[in-house]
Amino acid sequence: xxxxxxxxxxxxxxxxxxxxxxxxxxxxxxxxxxxxxxxxxxxxxxxxxxxxxxxxxxxxxxxxxxxxxxxxxxxxxxxxxxxxxxxxxxxxxxxxxxxxxxxxxxxxxxxxxxxxxxxxxxxxxxxxxxxxxxxxxxxxxxxxxxxxxxxxxxxxxxxxxxxxxxxxxxxxxxxxxxxxxxxxxx
Amino acid sequence: xxxxxxxxxxxxxxxxxxxxxxxxxxxxxxxxxxxxxxxxxxxxxxxxxxxxxxxxxxxxxxxxxxxxxxxxxxxxxxxxxxxxxxxxxxxxxxxxxxxxxxxxxxxxxxxxxxxxxxxxxxxxxxxxxxxxxxxxxxxxxxxxxxxxxxxxxxxxxxxxxxxxxxxxxxxxxxxxxxxxxxxxxx
DNA sequence: ATAGCGAGTGTACGATCGTACCTATCGATG
DNA sequence: CATCGATAGGTACGATCGTACACTCGCTAT
Numbered sequence: 001x002x003x004x005x006x007x008x009x010x011x012x013x014x015x016x017x018x019x020x021x022x023x024x025x026x027x028x029x030x031x032x033x034x035x036x037x038x039x040x041x042x043x044x045x046x047x048x049x050x051x052x053x054x055x056x057x058x059x060x061x062x063x064x065x066x067x068x069x070x071x072x073x074x075x076x077x078x079x080x081x082x083x084x085x086x087x088x089x090x091x092x093x094x095x096x097x098x099x100x101x102x103x104x105x106x107x108x109x110x111x112x113x114x115x116x117x118x119x120x121x122x123x124x125x126x127x128x129x130x131x132x133x134x135x136x137x138x139x140x141x142x143x144x145x146x147x148x149x150x151x152x153x154x155x156x157x158x159x160x161x162x163x164x165x166x167x168x169x170x171x172x173x174x175x176x177x178x179x180x181x182x183x184x185x186x
Numbered sequence: 187x188x189x190x191x192x193x194x195x196x197x198x199x200x201x202x203x204x205x206x207x208x209x210x211x212x213x214x215x216x217x218x219x220x221x222x223x224x225x226x227x228x229x230x231x232x233x234x235x236x237x238x239x240x241x242x243x244x245x246x247x248x249x250x251x252x253x254x255x256x257x258x259x260x261x262x263x264x265x266x267x268x269x270x271x272x273x274x275x276x277x278x279x280x281x282x283x284x285x286x287x288x289x290x291x292x293x294x295x296x297x298x299x300x301x302x303x304x305x306x307x308x309x310x311x312x313x314x315x316x317x318x319x320x321x322x323x324x325x326x327x328x329x330x331x332x333x334x335x336x337x338x339x340x341x342x343x344x345x346x347x348x349x350x351x352x353x354x355x356x357x358x359x360x361x362x363x364x365x366x367x368x369x370x371x372x
Numbered sequence: 373a374t375a376g377c378g379a380g381t382g383t384a385c386g387a388t389c390g391t392a393c394c395t396a397t398c399g400a401t402g
Numbered sequence: 403c404a405t406c407g408a409t410a411g412g413t414a415c416g417a418t419c420g421t422a423c424a425c426t427c428g429c430t431a432t
Contacts, residue, residue, distance in 0.1 A: 014410090030306055032218030035389060048411045051391060112302040119298045119349045120216055128350045149347075149357065150365050156346050157339030163305045164314045171335065179336050182369050200380090221419060234381045237421060 015053050018043045022064045027106040031113050065114050069131040072107065080138040089142035090184050093151055094177045097158050108163040143184060150183045201239050204229045208250045213292040217247065217299055251300045255317040258293065266324040275328035276370050279337055280363045283344050294349040329370055336369045
């Protein structure tokens with residue numbers, strides 16, 4: 001019986017584990033504090049696996065951030081896809097800002113790390129661009145392009161505020177809903 | 187004749203030059219790529235001056251970012267202080283977003299580097315908090331607190347978009363003015 | 373004139389970095 | 403069963419890092 005499936009010798013989830021560990025590490029120590037050795041230790045793989053699975057630090061960062069951005073975009077689309085009309089879409093945007101999409105500090109920090117990297121190094125902008133394009137497109141399921149862009153900007157801006165403020169949740173759900181209303185009208 | 191003034195032996199602007207050089211370096215290479223040696227080379231001072239003038243990397247970053255945030259806040263206040271009524275204030279906000287306050291790529295990158303650092307390390311949040319408080323207060327010269335916060339978020343959000351987009355200035359002045367109008371009403 | 377002090381400098385140390393490269397292991401193949 | 407290539411691991415190298423610390427030397431007070 002000819003075997004088509006290709007059997008990995010061991011541990012087929014190695015690459016995934018490395019990527020996941022690097023995201024956690026980036027959130028804790030920043031891109032600055034992320035090294036092959038630290039990632040390897042966090043993922044519990046030998047140092048040699050780093051250069052084996054990834055061509056270098058750059059490729060590791062690219063893959064990790066691509067995965068992260070994709071996963072956030074996916075959740076974003078799911079939220080907006082579940083809305084059946086404009087009113088529900090506005091409620092979804094309000095929920096996205098106030099609730100758990102960026103609720104985990106890890107995701108907030110990772111988002112900023114990625115933005116910062118992309119702002120400084122144009123070769124990472126394809127990741128942020130496709131992320132932004134997906135978000136924009138999802139918003140355009142319910143809103144005109146300009147309104148979509150403004151809502152997107154509002155999400156980014158309020159997310160930043162939430163990430164930087166000591167006391168969490170200074171902006172109430174009602175206030176956010178009002179903001180969405182001002183931008184997206186009736 | 188008793189001398190009160192304290193004469194520096196040489197180069198009294200050393201500290202300033204170091205701070206300025208570190209900001210330029212952070213903009214180019216990120217906090218990650220900023221080292222004592224690189225800053226020293228950029229500022230054309232010996233390596234020993236680093237530990238002499240600053241207790242460590244952390245203090246250098248604090249001073250540099252404090253200076254940067256202060257200077258941006260100052261410009262921000264100047265713009266809004268020059269507005270005599272609500273309409274002029276709205277025009278000022280539009281100008282701040284579209285024009286030169288964050289026009290230099292350097293300032294855009296530095297802003298993100300600071301946000302990222304503060305998001306990850308709470309001990310830098312006093313810098314971002316006082317910056318945000320100054321911006322908010324300046325906006326409140328003309329707008330109610332909630333509107334001020336939303337305008338602030340809009341500025342942040344659109345600034346991010348500008349920093350990340352390949353083609354610059356996808357958002358026209360007219361569109362921004364419309365956005366401000368939606369938020370700040372009549 | 374000179375002693376002393378303190379601002380400013382140069383260097384060396386130990387740690388850590390990315391990466392290259394040689395070796396080991398094991399499933400697939402003839 | 404012998405061999406081979408893909409996968410994985412261990413280690414060593416050269417570069418760079420932050421920082422400590424001994425030192426220099428110009429200014430000031432006497």
